[in-house]
Amino acid sequence: MTTTVKPGENTSPPSEFVSVNPLKMSAPLGGALFFLGLDRSLPVFHGSQGCTSFALVLLGRHFKESIPLQTTAMSEVTTVLGGGDNIQAAILKILEKGKPGVIGICSTGLTETKGEDIVGEVALFRKKHPEHDDVPLVAVSTPDFRGSHEDGFRDAMIRTIEELVAKGDKTVKNQINVLAGSHLTVADIDYLREVLNAFGFSPIFLPDLSRSLDGIIPDNFEPVSMGGTTLDEIRRMGSSEHTLVIGESLRGAGEALLKKSGVPYVVVNRLMGITAFDRFLVTLKNLSGRDYPESLKRERNRLTDSMLDSHFYLGGVKVALGLEPDHLFDMAHFLGENGMELVGSVTTTASPLLSKTPGPKPVTGDLGTLERQAESGKAGLLVTHSHGRQAAGRLDIPLFRVGFPIFDRLGATHRLFIGYRGAMETLFRLSNMMWSRDPENQPDTWYPGEKNPIVFGEGTPEEFVPVNFEGHNERSGGGLP
Amino acid sequence: MLNQKVQDVFEEPACGHNKAKSEKDRKKGCTKVATPGAAAGGCAFDGAKIALQPIVDAAHLVHGPIACEGNSWDNRSALSSGSRLYRTGFTTDMNEMDVIYGGEKHLFKAIRQIIERFDPPAVFLYQTCVPAIIGDDIEAVAKAATEKFGRPVIPVNAPGFVGGKNLGNKLAGEALLDYVIGTMEPETTTSTDLNIIGEYNLSGELWQVRPLLDRLGIRISACISGDARYREVASSHRARAAMLVCSKAMINIASKMEERYKIPWFEGSFYGISDMSTSLRNISRLLIERGAPADLAERTEELIAKEEKEAWAAIERFRPGLEGKRALLITGGVKSWSVVSALMEAGLVVVGTSVKKSTKEDKERITELMGEDAHMIDTMTPREMYRMLKDAEADILMAGGRSQFVALKARVPFLDVNQERRFAFAGYKGMVTLVSELHRTITNPIFQVLKNPAPWTPGCRTTPLV
Numbered sequence: 001m002t003t004t005v006k007p008g009e010n011t012s013p014p015s016e017f018v019s020v021n022p023l024k025m026s027a028p029l030g031g032a033l034f035f036l037g038l039d040r041s042l043p044v045f046h047g048s049q050g051c052t053s054f055a056l057v058l059l060g061r062h063f064k065e066s067i068p069l070q071t072t073a074m075s076e077v078t079t080v081l082g083g084g085d086n087i088q089a090a091i092l093k094i095l096e097k098g099k100p101g102v103i104g105i106c107s108t109g110l111t112e113t114k115g116e117d118i119v120g121e122v123a124l125f126r127k128k129h130p131e132h133d134d135v136p137l138v139a140v141s142t143p144d145f146r147g148s149h150e151d152g153f154r155d156a157m158i159r160t161i162e163e164l165v166a167k168g169d170k171t172v173k174n175q176i177n178v179l180a181g182s183h184l185t186v187a188d189i190d191y192l193r194e195v196l197n198a199f200g201f202s203p204i205f206l207p208d209l210s211r212s213l214d215g216i217i218p219d220n221f222e223p224v225s226m227g228g229t230t231l232d233e234i235r236r237m238g239s240s241e242h243t244l245v246i247g248e249s250l251r252g253a254g255e256a257l258l259k260k261s262g263v264p265y266v267v268v269n270r271l272m273g274i275t276a277f278d279r280f281l282v283t284l285k286n287l288s289g290r291d292y293p294e295s296l297k298r299e300r301n302r303l304t305d306s307m308l309d310s311h312f313y314l315g316g317v318k319v320a321l322g323l324e325p326d327h328l329f330d331m332a333h334f335l336g337e338n339g340m341e342l343v344g345s346v347t348t349t350a351s352p353l354l355s356k357t358p359g360p361k362p363v364t365g366d367l368g369t370l371e372r373q374a375e376s377g378k379a380g381l382l383v384t385h386s387h388g389r390q391a392a393g394r395l396d397i398p399l400f401r402v403g404f405p406i407f408d409r410l411g412a413t414h415r416l417f418i419g420y421r422g423a424m425e426t427l428f429r430l431s432n433m434m435w436s437r438d439p440e441n442q443p444d445t446w447y448p449g450e451k452n453p454i455v456f457g458e459g460t461p462e463e464f465v466p467v468n469f470e471g472h473n474e475r476s477g478g479g480l481p
Numbered sequence: 482m483l484n485q486k487v488q489d490v491f492e493e494p495a496c497g498h499n500k501a502k503s504e505k506d507r508k509k510g511c512t513k514v515a516t517p518g519a520a521a522g523g524c525a526f527d528g529a530k531i532a533l534q535p536i537v538d539a540a541h542l543v544h545g546p547i548a549c550e551g552n553s554w555d556n557r558s559a560l561s562s563g564s565r566l567y568r569t570g571f572t573t574d575m576n577e578m579d580v581i582y583g584g585e586k587h588l589f590k591a592i593r594q595i596i597e598r599f600d601p602p603a604v605f606l607y608q609t610c611v612p613a614i615i616g617d618d619i620e621a622v623a624k625a626a627t628e629k630f631g632r633p634v635i636p637v638n639a640p641g642f643v644g645g646k647n648l649g650n651k652l653a654g655e656a657l658l659d660y661v662i663g664t665m666e667p668e669t670t671t672s673t674d675l676n677i678i679g680e681y682n683l684s685g686e687l688w689q690v691r692p693l694l695d696r697l698g699i700r701i702s703a704c705i706s707g708d709a710r711y712r713e714v715a716s717s718h719r720a721r722a723a724m725l726v727c728s729k730a731m732i733n734i735a736s737k738m739e740e741r742y743k744i745p746w747f748e749g750s751f752y753g754i755s756d757m758s759t760s761l762r763n764i765s766r767l768l769i770e771r772g773a774p775a776d777l778a779e780r781t782e783e784l785i786a787k788e789e790k791e792a793w794a795a796i797e798r799f800r801p802g803l804e805g806k807r808a809l810l811i812t813g814g815v816k817s818w819s820v821v822s823a824l825m826e827a828g829l830v831v832v833g834t835s836v837k838k839s840t841k842e843d844k845e846r847i848t849e850l851m852g853e854d855a856h857m858i859d860t861m862t863p864r865e866m867y868r869m870l871k872d873a874e875a876d877i878l879m880a881g882g883r884s885q886f887v888a889l890k891a892r893v894p895f896l897d898v899n900q901e902r903r904f905a906f907a908g909y910k911g912m913v914t915l916v917s918e919l920h921r922t923i924t925n926p927i928f929q930v931l932k933n934p935a936p937w938t939p940g941c942r943t944t945p946l947v
Binding site: 016017018019020021022024025026028029044047048049050051052053054055057058060061064065066070071072073074075076079086087089090091092093094097108109110113114143144145146148217218220221222223366387390407 | 514515516517518519520521522523524525526527542545546547548549550551552553554555556565568569570571572573574575576577579580587590591592593594595598610611614615640641642643644645863864866867868882883885886887890891892
């Protein structure tokens, strides 16, 4: 690697002592999100029951699904004495009630502060309870005070690969692994699967949220995930021809897979927008040796047309963007490609991508920072997760909700962002958002206060919206020096 | 010291639940030890934050790693009629360096930044597990900051691992008693000053009650803590009487304020029509005893008569759609019976109600309403709940958000009656809303449509177009 910055490592001292309106979520939450994409899995947090409860509620609000997530229910006493017994008790209790396909155990700030070795504790359980040898257990260290949910997601993936992928003695032709980043939606994963199939690949997604958190209605209610990457699929990943690593943050996971089973990997940092997806398809053609599918050629045509249609509304729009590093990098390129200008850029954790992101260099910060950047940069659009709603309200600019969590809109995970089709849909949504706020010019729009005030009689239209002069002039003059 | 506090709040003499216990059980406290691998619910920090965050003009600063605030901020619908500062997420977002070197200095600087930038009348400082384990003394930091900045900084010492949400509510109450209540004097006092304790103004429920009190000339000196201003809480010790709304959460505030400031109180509920009326009667009785004009009683009766009549008439309109429908009510405490009468009045049959968090009196009320063979449910696993709904033993589930997907996956109507609900259900208006929401949900055609088999299921009778 050309850079010495490792993901999740915060090298610069904070200039802010208080985080105002956090952008970041915790690493264990990312770990849980990963495990939820494995079939019949049950993530467990080794911490106080509040650690689990907060994550559970947040995941539930985003996916609008019941979320299986358990806790080792650490108390003050067990924290001091050591939580090994609680881990064992929790696993035994879970196995007494049912048999999950995978149990994924994430540590928390509480147990890591004490210095507990969660991987060691689980190894100890293995030794003590050989009768449960067939139950896949993956333990991962995810202290709340290090990194963000993107980091926890990756670390859970690495540990899963280390624990569960088989060596793979022979390569299965056309089988390809996709290490799916935490920013991909259910719709994104489905789309990617379609595209890979069209090139003749049989992909294995790790994790596969498109089969677990996609609104499945089961016959029986069980407190485990209902779908996702199966154990068998994970084991077979070692015999794939290639691995596509979606997002720089997962490079370590690609590396782990290479080490474990010798499958070479390609890091795909961008999937949004026309140039990014062109590059991706060239890569797929190269890997598969097959020609481009007709359907994608048509999709590309539609996208070019929609770019032309939408550029009237989006060109010159100033955007403040707050996302996890991988997501930020992809989105920043997409917005830039379509003529939007980044005036603010905030992220959650360190990443080698940050120095390569277009626009102002992303700062590690919170939504308070983003709000200040948006204000001073006169942003006309805020792009971040649902927590940006207060800032957008104060700034009186629209909020385009992306990332995690989206708790005040339905269908977040069924939105498509990647590929030609995702780019088209996103452009339409963005354009409509800006268009719907177009101000109607008034006689005094350009020289306010110099004419008699407009008097509205009884027929004042209800839809009359006060004109935001500054916003209007910004927008109509956008692009000009 | 924290241990002592925890013991103290468990020794609540006014708690009926507590009195019924043996000496030994009482020592153990009311928080059941959570079972690893089979626990649900929030922690003490969660409970403390819920209880105090509705003080809307204060800054609420969480000292801990990102999980405690980052995963949870702005997640409740406690509303404000003014300041929005309470919805701002403040945290020290502790990193590894803080864990190694201690986070006290970081915390102190965070308080300074908040005061300089947001100028709140007070800062509530929440302890969490990690700084508690490494020994950060938030009481000392709060004291130093209060002195340095001349602004009240209130330590709330309820790290998650000391217990569940309920304990956190109580510890939050202790923080108010120790550091806030009685520290300021009210600008004016009247003979009808009332404290409302344990009401959080979720979805604006306080505003379903407040106008009625206004009409009676009763002044809320402080609501602890829904839509409260710091000043109101700090000067609430001059009230004439108090009503305790959610007894499980803040009984210690009511009983200690009686002890310290001789403020009489009663426990009541705003849920359910008859309960609302009883509460209004009790409020006026207590205030008259403390010197309010005697005609308050009469005016209260007039108001009650009018409001009740309107509410029952409104509820009656929904009867045709609801008659005979079976409701399963999984909630806690007073709500286990206080809404039952309204449901029955609207023609519903309550096939079961949970009594997990209910007291002995709560249970007696249930028997009174629903008869000897009332189905009281102590605990119900999601699996059991799912089976019951799947087997069509109920037509609607009324419960907290956690059970929502159990009902929806069983394709059974669901109404959220707990904290994440979209609607306000308090007072007379609220009960009409509740019945109207029930009606809207139960009569939705999708539940019938969804029961139709898909074209590819064996036995599907959908015929081709001709």
